[in-house]
Amino acid sequence: xxxRTVEYAVGRTPEMGVDGRPAYGPMAPxxxxxxxxxxxxxxxxxxxxxxxxxxxxRLVCELDGETVLRVIPHIGYLHSGFEKLGEYRGWNQVxxxxxxMDYLAPLIYNCAYVMSxxxxxxxxxTERCKVVRVVLMELDRIFGHLLWLGTTAIDVGAFTPFLxxxxxxxxxxxxxxxxxxxxxxxxATRVGGMMADLPEGWxxxxxxxxxxxxxxxxxxxxxxxxxxxxxxxxxxVGVISADDAINYGFTGPNLRxxxxxxxxxxxxxxxxxxxxxxxxxxxxxxxCYDRYLxxxxxxxxxxxxxxxxxxxLPDGPIDIDxxxxxxxxxxxxxxxxxxxxxxxxxxxxxIEAPVGESWFxxxxxxxxxxxxxxxxxxxxxxxxxVRPPSFVNLSVIPKLAEGHLVSDLIMINASLDIVLGEIxx
Amino acid sequence: MADETLSHPDASRTPHGSAxxxxxxxxxxxxxxxxxxASVPTAVxxxxxxxxxxxxxxxxxxxxxxxxxxxHVVFVDAARIVDVLEYLQQDADQxxxxxxxxxxxxxxxxxxxxxxxxxxxxxxxxxxxxxxELPLNALDVASVVPLWKTADWLEREVFDLFGVTFTGHPDxxxxxxxxxxxxxxxxxxxxxxxxxxxxxxxxxxxxGLHVEDNYTDFEMGVGxxxxxxxxxxxxxxxxxxxxxxxxxxPDPAGDETSAAVPQAESE
Numbered sequence: 001x002x003x004r005t006v007e008y009a010v011g012r013t014p015e016m017g018v019d020g021r022p023a024y025g026p027m028a029p030x031x032x033x034x035x036x037x038x039x040x041x042x043x044x045x046x047x048x049x050x051x052x053x054x055x056x057x058r059l060v061c062e063l064d065g066e067t068v069l070r071v072i073p074h075i076g077y078l079h080s081g082f083e084k085l086g087e088y089r090g091w092n093q094v095x096x097x098x099x100x101m102d103y104l105a106p107l108i109y110n111c112a113y114v115m116s117x118x119x120x121x122x123x124x125x126t127e128r129c130k131v132v133r134v135v136l137m138e139l140d141r142i143f144g145h146l147l148w149l150g151t152t153a154i155d156v157g158a159f160t161p162f163l164x165x166x167x168x169x170x171x172x173x174x175x176x177x178x179x180x181x182x183x184x185x186x187x188a189t190r191v192g193g194m195m196a197d198l199p200e201g202w203x204x205x206x207x208x209x210x211x212x213x214x215x216x217x218x219x220x221x222x223x224x225x226x227x228x229x230x231x232x233x234x235x236x237v238g239v240i241s242a243d244d245a246i247n248y249g250f251t252g253p254n255l256r257x258x259x260x261x262x263x264x265x266x267x268x269x270x271x272x273x274x275x276x277x278x279x280x281x282x283x284x285x286x287x288c289y290d291r292y293l294x295x296x297x298x299x300x301x302x303x304x305x306x307x308x309x310x311x312x313l314p315d316g317p318i319d320i321d322x323x324x325x326x327x328x329x330x331x332x333x334x335x336x337x338x339x340x341x342x343x344x345x346x347x348x349x350x351i352e353a354p355v356g357e358s359w360f361x362x363x364x365x366x367x368x369x370x371x372x373x374x375x376x377x378x379x380x381x382x383x384x385x386v387r388p389p390s391f392v393n394l395s396v397i398p399k400l401a402e403g404h405l406v407s408d409l410i411m412i413n414a415s416l417d418i419v420l421g422e423i424x425x
Numbered sequence: 426m427a428d429e430t431l432s433h434p435d436a437s438r439t440p441h442g443s444a445x446x447x448x449x450x451x452x453x454x455x456x457x458x459x460x461x462x463a464s465v466p467t468a469v470x471x472x473x474x475x476x477x478x479x480x481x482x483x484x485x486x487x488x489x490x491x492x493x494x495x496x497h498v499v500f501v502d503a504a505r506i507v508d509v510l511e512y513l514q515q516d517a518d519q520x521x522x523x524x525x526x527x528x529x530x531x532x533x534x535x536x537x538x539x540x541x542x543x544x545x546x547x548x549x550x551x552x553x554x555x556x557x558e559l560p561l562n563a564l565d566v567a568s569v570v571p572l573w574k575t576a577d578w579l580e581r582e583v584f585d586l587f588g589v590t591f592t593g594h595p596d597x598x599x600x601x602x603x604x605x606x607x608x609x610x611x612x613x614x615x616x617x618x619x620x621x622x623x624x625x626x627x628x629x630x631x632x633g634l635h636v637e638d639n640y641t642d643f644e645m646g647v648g649x650x651x652x653x654x655x656x657x658x659x660x661x662x663x664x665x666x667x668x669x670x671x672x673x674x675p676d677p678a679g680d681e682t683s684a685a686v687p688q689a690e691s692e
Binding site: 360 | 492493494496498522523524525526528530531532533541543547550552554573574575577578579582586599600601602603611612616618639640641643644647648
């Protein structure tokens, strides 16, 4: 297992205080004796409609001056009851609900859901389907990280990376659109395969995109990684130790920034991830800056994976050959009666999963994304549960933000990379 | 809670008629087979943690199932769940440091609700799913927040959506649904897809919220004289008009105040 520690382009301030904060610095709370001003604590409400909360998140803060004493997150403003809805839909009809949860990396959610159902049904998808799904999941990991990069940079005052990263995201939107017809709500997967095979020229377009992306990453790297303002705003802000990170349930880049080399792709490999050559970036300090470095490096590693996957993309069918699960082709439906009836039966009655349950997780862009499906042998789930990585990551914010300034709270919130659609579900 | 006494206000006459009935029922096979949940796999390969659990806890460890090829599920007596999970977390041969997921499953039909703990041992590269069955008339189980901080929000979610009470939880209140939500626990099978109240009633309740309903008692007390807060036991801000009972939202028109009480509406 190749684990690489992220390299620091600049030295960290040597005058580090014992509590892990710099002894001086423009953004660090100053440990001066508290003057007797007779002030009282203040309650400040941030959100739910506030651009810095990255969605309809509401943070109620107890402040002493400008120092955050306590943060109480309130969520649920975007609650749509997806899990309840899923219990009333067929196994394939749940797929459109999954991409509405994390609309920043929808294909990862599409894939994770059907992978869990396929485990439950004991279906092994075709080689081509595996590789295509790996490409799509890595592409959307970049997709999610690029949004995080732009919006986080803009939260601490850097406007340019936002433009750069959204320019690149637009290219991924185009790739989504040519594959699925939709830019955000992709719904690209089906149990046993994909909605459609890759269109003509898609692989080349994807290759062109990943060839060009590193240039943009380098530019953003140059703008942010050694930028004094960015360093001041991120280094030693929102620190969490490795043990705490595990106990609080951190996963994904947030956990790895604390120095825990846990990546589902390496530890519980699926879709032959063990045969791909890629590194898992691991941080040291568990602060916002390390989370930034981990995500930047992850995008470069995803590019490596996409290159390897496109190299090995095999020919052959993308759907499995199982008439109980997969729809016949439209051409067949229009030409022979058997396929027509078969198509009608699957559409109106749905496919059946055996009695049982399956908890399956993939490495999402936000962390470990688990999908738990329970079946009673019928055509729809008894229970469909999403282990939402951002939900668990967000629950740590009271601990991370305690004792920081309000402006640091914004940075900490941004560094967690949350998406409220998935938190509230 | 009093939620269980609520019933759907005449489900046969929903405001939307019967056009949505098919949607609410979802797909069903025409030749629907009899469902048997007991038909779980029988030949289960051994799992090192389950063997150790049986040796340590004996009778408290129930059935051991295998699902989806390689996923081990073990049922545990609800009274011993914290001991079992603490053993799994702390023991050197187990070291399940990660509580990846905590959720619940309601199979409906009066069957017990299952609380599900999904564990992962990074040291041994092993995963295990531990389940507890709670009968519908005794939906409480000890909280595991002392073991894993991540259980805080996950248990709040199960409490919110299933109505399972986690004893010993530091701050057990609703998380996804609003604090004053009175329709019950949405992910229970006896909860209708469109909720228990009519759309009009739901809208009326949402519009009738006071600003301070969005704050917890702790938050309302920040920066204010504790004695003053204690005196205003109804939680209203100084200068506000006196409030009605918290469950009955104010009715601007002033007519049919009894409609605010859901029991009255269902008759």
